[in-house]
Amino acid sequence: MSVAQLSARLATLTPAEHGFAWFDPHITAGHGVGPLHGMIIPAKDLNDVAGMPTTFGNSARRTVAQTTDPFIQQLIDRGAIIAGKTQTSELGMTAYCEPVGMAAPENPLLPGHTPGGSSGGAAVAVARTLVDAAHASDGGGSIRVPAAACGLVGFKPAHDSRGGNPATQGFITRDVATQARLYALQPRRRRLRIGVLGDPIHAASSVHGAFIETVEAVAHLLERAGHEVVSVPLPYGAWAFEAYTEVLMMKSAAITQPRSALVNWLVEQGRGLSSEQRGNCVQAFDSVREHVLEAWDIDVLLTPTLAFMPPPIGYFSALGPEQDFLTQTQWTPWATLFNMTGGAAISVPVDGVGIHLGAIRADNADILGLATVLEEAEG
Numbered sequence: 001m002s003v004a005q006l007s008a009r010l011a012t013l014t015p016a017e018h019g020f021a022w023f024d025p026h027i028t029a030g031h032g033v034g035p036l037h038g039m040i041i042p043a044k045d046l047n048d049v050a051g052m053p054t055t056f057g058n059s060a061r062r063t064v065a066q067t068t069d070p071f072i073q074q075l076i077d078r079g080a081i082i083a084g085k086t087q088t089s090e091l092g093m094t095a096y097c098e099p100v101g102m103a104a105p106e107n108p109l110l111p112g113h114t115p116g117g118s119s120g121g122a123a124v125a126v127a128r129t130l131v132d133a134a135h136a137s138d139g140g141g142s143i144r145v146p147a148a149a150c151g152l153v154g155f156k157p158a159h160d161s162r163g164g165n166p167a168t169q170g171f172i173t174r175d176v177a178t179q180a181r182l183y184a185l186q187p188r189r190r191r192l193r194i195g196v197l198g199d200p201i202h203a204a205s206s207v208h209g210a211f212i213e214t215v216e217a218v219a220h221l222l223e224r225a226g227h228e229v230v231s232v233p234l235p236y237g238a239w240a241f242e243a244y245t246e247v248l249m250m251k252s253a254a255i256t257q258p259r260s261a262l263v264n265w266l267v268e269q270g271r272g273l274s275s276e277q278r279g280n281c282v283q284a285f286d287s288v289r290e291h292v293l294e295a296w297d298i299d300v301l302l303t304p305t306l307a308f309m310p311p312p313i314g315y316f317s318a319l320g321p322e323q324d325f326l327t328q329t330q331w332t333p334w335a336t337l338f339n340m341t342g343g344a345a346i347s348v349p350v351d352g353v354g355i356h357l358g359a360i361r362a363d364n365a366d367i368l369g370l371a372t373v374l375e376e377a378e379g
Helices: 003-010 070-077 120-127 144-149 176-183 209-224 239-252 261-271 275-295 321-331 337-341 364-378
Strands: 020-022 133-138 153-156 168-173 193-196 228-231 300-304 345-350 353-359
Touching (some): 120 133, 120 144, 120 168, 133 153, 144 153, 144 345, 144 353, 153 176, 153 364, 168 176, 176 345, 176 364, 193 209, 209 228, 209 300, 209 364, 239 261, 239 337, 275 337, 300 364, 337 353, 353 364
Parallel strands (some): 193 228, 193 300
Antiparallel strands (some): 133 168, 153 168, 153 345, 300 353, 345 353
């Protein structure tokens, strides 16, 4: 699809339907030659692109960028066209996508329901086949959650999480091959030891029965494909997610003029942490990887991505901020593990269910290779 064709498609859709925060067919970044030549990839509205507005999920924060973020510049240098920005929640702080002062994008599979977040606009744009790939970022599941909610592929590559660093950049696509192209990776096929866990790790959630059944079916599929499949217990207690939560609060403390109730709550909590608490939460956060390696003698963890179906828009934000945060965790009680360990993780749709594969002793190529097995079986 050309930029002109994309413009024509967008003209037929409302902002809630197309997921874009901003689009101007006459101002696009990148028309160079390279391995991504001609590929249209909108940027998430947390990242600057020179000449384009950035709102950070809040219309009151709108500024016009003078420079381009390095990750986006790399895409431009490889030939991609950055045609606009996609919607996100305020500062990307939620697992749903309700930007302040702008239309909340709705799930193309379930109109009126959340597409997940914080990369919700990216998922909507890909699900509506407006683009083949959209830039996204993930600090607690924000690539994989919307991918699962919208029946897409969301890949969080391995990243250095040390020092309390949960976030990294990535993409949402409709297939694994596009992810491999974007990362210039060849998916690797080798025998892996796969741990299966249906119990929520970070919240007391009631997991949808069909989701557990699909995970079990995938486990049998992978076993038939030659992998070793074992059940695994919970890897640690409540302390690990408490550390993640405090790290998130700590990082929120510097935010000025928050508009959404949840972000305001995170800011207040973060400013109340003592220097000792800040040091302790980072230390605990960084120790999660070693605890997981000690608990599990596996290469990859298999779980659902979500515990239940995407709820209606406004479901989370209608709650008080602390309950909002806890309820989001009940919806996505597995993904954050890999923001703490830094391991690669992917959500792949199988029979309409987001299936999550997370690297424990595997790498990016292994995870993409395993994802192709599921994709091929899906047909």
